[in-house]
Amino acid sequence: MNAFTAQERRAFELGCTVGLGFTQPMGQMRPGSVGRILAVSGSDRDIEQALLEMGFVEGACIEVLHHGWLRRDPLAVRINQTMTVALRRCEANAVIVGPLLDPAIPTGLVELECAPS
Amino acid sequence: MTVGTLTVEGLKSARIALVGPPNSGKTTLFNTLTGGRQKTANYPGVTVERKSGLLRTPDGHSVEVLDLPGSYSLRARSPDEAITRDVVLGRHQQETLPDAIVCVTDATNLNQHLRLLLELRPLGRPLILALNMMDIAQKRGCRIDLEALSRELGIPVVTTVAMQKSGVQALLGQIDVLLRQRSASDAVRTIDGWQEPSPDAIRAYHREVERVLRQAVVDEGIPARFTRQVDRVLLHPVAGPLILLALLFLMFQAVFSWAATPMEWIDGGVVSLQQWLNAHMEESLLKSLLVDGVMAGVGGVIIFLPQILILFLFILLLEDSGYMTRAAFLMDRLMSAAGLNGRAFIPLLSSFACAVPGIMATRAIAHPLDRLVTILIAPLMTCSARLPVYVLLIAAFIPNIPVWASIGLQGLVMFGLYATGIVGALVVAAVLRLTVLKGGRQPLLMELPSYKWPNPANVLLGLWDRVKIFMRRIGTIILSLMVILWFLSTFPTPPAGAVEPAIYYSFAGMIGRGLEPLLAPIGFNWQIAIALVPGLAAREVAVAALGTVYALSGDEGAVTEALSATLAQHWSLATALSLLAWYVFAPQCLATLAAVRRETNSWRWAAFMFVYLMALAYIAAFFTYRIALALGGG
Numbered sequence: 001m002n003a004f005t006a007q008e009r010r011a012f013e014l015g016c017t018v019g020l021g022f023t024q025p026m027g028q029m030r031p032g033s034v035g036r037i038l039a040v041s042g043s044d045r046d047i048e049q050a051l052l053e054m055g056f057v058e059g060a061c062i063e064v065l066h067h068g069w070l071r072r073d074p075l076a077v078r079i080n081q082t083m084t085v086a087l088r089r090c091e092a093n094a095v096i097v098g099p100l101l102d103p104a105i106p107t108g109l110v111e112l113e114c115a116p117s
Numbered sequence: 118m119t120v121g122t123l124t125v126e127g128l129k130s131a132r133i134a135l136v137g138p139p140n141s142g143k144t145t146l147f148n149t150l151t152g153g154r155q156k157t158a159n160y161p162g163v164t165v166e167r168k169s170g171l172l173r174t175p176d177g178h179s180v181e182v183l184d185l186p187g188s189y190s191l192r193a194r195s196p197d198e199a200i201t202r203d204v205v206l207g208r209h210q211q212e213t214l215p216d217a218i219v220c221v222t223d224a225t226n227l228n229q230h231l232r233l234l235l236e237l238r239p240l241g242r243p244l245i246l247a248l249n250m251m252d253i254a255q256k257r258g259c260r261i262d263l264e265a266l267s268r269e270l271g272i273p274v275v276t277t278v279a280m281q282k283s284g285v286q287a288l289l290g291q292i293d294v295l296l297r298q299r300s301a302s303d304a305v306r307t308i309d310g311w312q313e314p315s316p317d318a319i320r321a322y323h324r325e326v327e328r329v330l331r332q333a334v335v336d337e338g339i340p341a342r343f344t345r346q347v348d349r350v351l352l353h354p355v356a357g358p359l360i361l362l363a364l365l366f367l368m369f370q371a372v373f374s375w376a377a378t379p380m381e382w383i384d385g386g387v388v389s390l391q392q393w394l395n396a397h398m399e400e401s402l403l404k405s406l407l408v409d410g411v412m413a414g415v416g417g418v419i420i421f422l423p424q425i426l427i428l429f430l431f432i433l434l435l436e437d438s439g440y441m442t443r444a445a446f447l448m449d450r451l452m453s454a455a456g457l458n459g460r461a462f463i464p465l466l467s468s469f470a471c472a473v474p475g476i477m478a479t480r481a482i483a484h485p486l487d488r489l490v491t492i493l494i495a496p497l498m499t500c501s502a503r504l505p506v507y508v509l510l511i512a513a514f515i516p517n518i519p520v521w522a523s524i525g526l527q528g529l530v531m532f533g534l535y536a537t538g539i540v541g542a543l544v545v546a547a548v549l550r551l552t553v554l555k556g557g558r559q560p561l562l563m564e565l566p567s568y569k570w571p572n573p574a575n576v577l578l579g580l581w582d583r584v585k586i587f588m589r590r591i592g593t594i595i596l597s598l599m600v601i602l603w604f605l606s607t608f609p610t611p612p613a614g615a616v617e618p619a620i621y622y623s624f625a626g627m628i629g630r631g632l633e634p635l636l637a638p639i640g641f642n643w644q645i646a647i648a649l650v651p652g653l654a655a656r657e658v659a660v661a662a663l664g665t666v667y668a669l670s671g672d673e674g675a676v677t678e679a680l681s682a683t684l685a686q687h688w689s690l691a692t693a694l695s696l697l698a699w700y701v702f703a704p705q706c707l708a709t710l711a712a713v714r715r716e717t718n719s720w721r722w723a724a725f726m727f728v729y730l731m732a733l734a735y736i737a738a739f740f741t742y743r744i745a746l747a748l749g750g751g
Contacts, residue, residue, distance in 0.1 A: 066353075
């Protein structure tokens with residue numbers, strides 16, 4: 001793991017954001033946490049395509065807003081601050097999310113200001 | 118006059134299609150463009166609605182507008198989206214290629230919505246981009262350089278405010294411009310060489326959207342907080358389900374109490390019409406057909422119209438405001454345990470009033486397998502037509518003794534009947550998912566749109582559509598089934614000096630008596646067997662039929678009261694319980710079967726439903742009867 005500051009570690013543990021140098025599947029993120037999509041890679045091509053069509057594309061900023069009341073499933077995720085999508089955890093895990101502003105990650109797609117709220 | 122010829126020419130050829138992602142305000146735009154002058158039909162083979170209407174452009178052209186089902190991509194994931202793809206590509210058998218496509222996008226969500234436009238652009242058809250909900254985008258401080266956007270995309274761009282008539286002028290003007298240039302593309306019939314975009318192609322489209330928006334968006338504005346704040350409450354892990362529950366309670370209350378008065382009016386109207394016919398027509402077969410067949414049968418179904426209207430009013434309001442997707446979100450985990458989709462929740466709920474609107478409401482479920490499972494279990498929800506039968510039998514056989522506090526045994530039995538239906542439905546759904554309707558679990562990928570006030574015009578037009586569908590069905594298939602049933606219970610007429618009631622000698626009586634040996638193991642006597650035959654039309658008709666079999670007369674209330682006493686005298690407790698168990702499952706409703714046939718477009722599924730429900734009813738009744746006998750209920 002790359003070095004990260006104590007503050008970032010704390011943020012990561014609290015689940016507020018994805019810490020620098022870490023990646024995690026979107027299904028593991030807690031409500032309120034934000035991050036940038038690094039990869040969309042369903043084992044299933046159909047799922048990958050469906051996710052891409054709903055806007056889950058590499059480089060997009062996402063924020064997990066809500067979990068369902070039963071077994072914390074499904075998730076409500078906001079994409080690029082404009083569209084909110086509900087999806088089940090198993091599909092959400094096909095989306096790999098990294099920290100929002102990690103310069104080491106080549107996104108090459110967006111340069112939107114997408115600060116955590 | 119030149120205008121006249123122009124119009125005729127326009128009618129002959131000009132056709133535009135509205136294409137856009139769900140929640141882009143496409144339907145509102147369609148309603149405004151056509152001013153509510155629209156036709157709803159069905160595409161053959163699938164239950165996808167075909168909505169079309171006429172508009173007049175400033176040049177005086179009359180243009181047919183086609184409202185295609187909302188779709189995020191041309192790669193169709195549901196039958197609805199397949200229609201959109203096929204029409205846009207000119208592959209659809211009933212539709213010729215539209216002269217122009219208007220791509221409707223939500224101006225507040227261009228980031229996600231512009232990709233569909235990029236998929237449409239390579240098709241080479243005349244294309245207009247309509248930035249809808251521009252007023253909302255401007256309120257958020259969003260500024261878009263329309264010229265830059267049009268230049269980068271290479272197609273005309275107009276802004277629209279679909280809620281206002283004046284908000285669509287720019288679009289109408291642009292349609293005229295396209296129609297003037299039309300001649301060149303007229304020869305094209307279909308578009309060849311289209312391929313489903315690969316994942317990498319979709320990624321490339323996203324990158325292109327980013328590039329275009331960087332050029333065209335001057336100011337992004339501040340995203341609205343309203344929907345987020347509301348969702349914080351409505352999707353809250355504790356408050357969310359409670360609010361949903363409260364809303365459902367209100368809905369039920371409305372369906373049962375508000376509808377009571379209009380239902381009485383309809384009932385009164387039908388009865389007085391029957392009395393009028395009784396008084397003014399001579400005793401004849403025609404009179405019997407009209408009074409006992411048509412009026413009694415159709416009246417028994419049309420009485421549910423107020424309930425259906427109120428139910429759909431609620432459903433349309435919830436849909437239009439954006440809450441429906443939240444309800445699906447809250448229920449998805451619970452429903453997916455039985456292999457159902459969160460969206461199946463509302464259709465199943467509707468089925469407590471009547472399975473027919475419930476089955477109609479399954480159209481909201483995109484995936485065909487999910488939808489079919491929902492349709493097949495909808496009749497297991499205890500509909501209001503079962504109530505008269507339940508009430509009659511419970512009053513006759515279950516003593517009204519208190520069990521605990523103010524909860525009585527009768528109420529408990531009633532609750533048990535409802536619960537049995539629900540549990541049965543969930544078990545059946547799970548079994549169907551593992552056997553007949555096997556198939557990959559469909560991912561739930563559902564946009565949670567921003568909340569907005571429901572648009573009254575949208576809601577009223579939607580309501581009117583449902584009424585038309587329901588009335589058309591009553592006028593055709595239900596009417597003919599009622600006539601057949603009347604024929605079976607009337608002919609042949611009883612011989613002279615007959616001792617038994619007339620129905621005993623009819624075909625229905627013969628069928629009933631023929632069924633008696635089959636029904637004896639579950640404790641049904643020949644009277645019940647006969648009453649079950651006309652009871653096929655609608656469940657509550659069985660009560661009237663039992664009255665006929667036991668030769669009771671008088672008005673409805675008196676018959677029910679007398680019947681209760683007669684049944685308590687003639688039947689064993691085991692028989693009554695067995696009949697109750699039978700009624701939880703038995704598919705005794707031709708209207709439901711007709712609805713299933715219409716919505717699945719095949720008699721095969723209607724037959725399948727009939728057979729599986731019959732089998733369940735028989736098994737349930739058999740065990741209830743045997744266990745009750747063993748416990749001394751004989």
